[in-house]
Amino acid sequence: MTVPTPTLLRIAGLTKRFGAFTAVDDVSLDLAPGEFVCLLGPSGCGKSTLLRLVAGFEAPTSGTIHLGADDLAALPAHRRPVNMMFQSYVLFPHLSVGRNVGYGLKGLGFGRGAIAERIATLLRLVRLEGFEARLPETLSGGQRQRVALARALAREPRVLLLDEPLGALDRALREETQGELRALQRRLGTSFVVVTHDAGEAMTMADRIGVMRGGRLVQIGTPADLYERPADRFVAALLGDVNLVDGRIAGRGEGAHRVEAGFGPFDVATSDRAWAEGEAVVVALRPERIDLAQADPATRLSGTVADRTYLGDRIRYGVRLSDGTLIRVMRPAASAFVPGDTVAVDIDPRAAAILPP
Amino acid sequence: MTPRPRLLRLLPVLPFLWLGAFFLLPVLITLKISLSEPATAQPPYLPVLDWSTGPQGWAHFLEALDFANYETLANDSLYRDAALSSLSLAAVATLILALVGTPIAHAMARAPAKVQPVLVALVIVPFWTSFLIRIYAWIAILKPEGLLSAGLMRLGLVDRPLEILGTQAAVLVGLTYAYLPFLVLPLYAVMAKADPRLREAAADLGASPTRVFWTVTLPLARHGLVAGALLCFIPMVGEFIVPDLLGGSDTLMLGRVLWSEFFSNRDWPLASAVAILLLVIVVGPIVVFREAETRRGEAAR
Structure with a gap:
């Protein structure tokens, strides 16, 4: 079904311990050429350490890192054909913008003229023409971010590692830069591995997202995979708003599981995993995938609108179900239920996911 | 209002008082001695400033100062x-x-x-x-x-x-x-x-x-x-x-x-x-x- 893609970067069984603390725990990850992968997780989940292992600033406790056929772990940092854009940029404060960008071009066999030309090209790429002679301290946060990007791209790395590349920018600039970064990556065809703690940022930019927690890679997949079929409640809650409902498998039908929750039974489309009857589970329900309708006696599930929040483009309802469970439901702004209304709650079997408790 | 803030305001002046008393003043005294001439006396140089002689004595004192020692420094290899x-x-x-x-x-x-x-x-x-x-x-x-x-x-x-x-x-x-x-x-x-x-x-x-x-x-x-x-x-x-x-x-x-x-x-x-x-x-x-x-x-x- 899937076309086998060549692997550019292959991380296998990678583990890094600092004393008794395991920062990266048995992580395996393949990166295709030209792929944009985001490593997403809360601070301290090991995502930055994973990046530092690939860059060569930390030595793995066990496991392997290969770039193509080369064993990266055997090379010191300055010999690895990967580059890193550091969190908060770490520009050389004593060097001009031009010399920061050109720092990595020494020793590649370029002449002086070729280096100057390449610096000019890179600065044009990040829209910083004419800033060559400025010192980093005279630049704004957004400009520094672009200098750091140009510096990291100078050696045309096969894989670019970016540690919270947008973390130090304010909100408006961050959203603008997300698109730019993605467009730039497409244009250059360089593989990007971006570390971020911002799920929205990861969803916007990444081909695939790897969710990390406690040093482990919990799940990796396309944004849609992770959103629709999260591996556990941690991943489900990390990517957007979600209702987590406790239940028990009541039966298995054609292509679906019947789940019995406190407020009644409902169907959930079967994913790759089969669940045993009677097993305790959690069902993840996305608020925008739940439909509300006028109550009619034929509906299986009904509830009472408890609150209503107008969000401009949408309206968020709190709906109290028969057993007292409060679920959040997101509907278009045109919907006109008011608190106190009795409503029929329709759960799309394909829009729910069964998770381990 | 209370005397304490005023005292605190004096605090930045203290280092300058210290430097004045223990650096600038000694340097000025040394500079004065370097412009005097040696004498077999106590202290072993002349002139010595006597505050009691009044302005006329002070003028005499200033006239007695010269750069002879610096000439010696310049001329003696x-x-x-x-x-x-x-x-x-x-x-x-x-x-x-x-x-x-x-x-x-x-x-x-x-x-x-x-x-x-x-x-x-x-x-x-x-x-x-x-x-x-x-x-x-x-x-x-x-x-x-x-x-x-x-x-x-x-x-x-x-x-x-x-x-x-x-x-x-x-x-x-x-x-x-x-x-x-x-x-x-x-x-x-x-x-x-x-x-x-x-x-x-x-x-x-x-x-x-x-x-x-x-x-x-x-x-x-x-x-x-x-x-x-x-x-x-x-x-x-x-x-x-x-x-x-x-x-x-x-x-x-x-x-x-x-x-x-x-x-x-x-x-x-x-x-x-x-x-x-x-x-x-x-x-x-x-x-x-x-x-x-x-x-x-x-x-x-």
């Missing part, structure tokens, strides 16, 4: 040679200190965080022993029948005792030894503060450890190196104990000249003139250097 020799010895010693101290400071800054306080303590530990005793120890090491010669002869590297004691080489050894902490500590302080990720960024961009040192570590520690070098250079120009104990009779340094003018010849005015000369040749270049640094820093902005 002894003083010029001593000044040049002091400056060049101090400059060479500063260079050696930079070459020896920079790797030490670098290694200290790169040592595990837990070990660093121990290393700093080890650098400071010699200060627990008197400076004089430590220089005497060097005599024991450097003298022809001393530790160094005996050791080298035992190893078969030399066949007769080295003639080091009493030469400029011994003075350089002594100066380097005595002033090393003053170079290492400020340099270490700056190097330890540098963001280690800057070195990582340089390595990430393909720089070998050598290139990282020359293009990132050292340029970023420049201020520490300059501060340390000045901290060593300034007192070394006027150093007296090391050249007196380790140097030979031909080791001419201003500190020694000053000492002999003051104590042997009891020529306070000439000794004061030498002291003022020392102050000018040491402080002058530093003021110029600082000015240039400040202007360069502003130009880069």
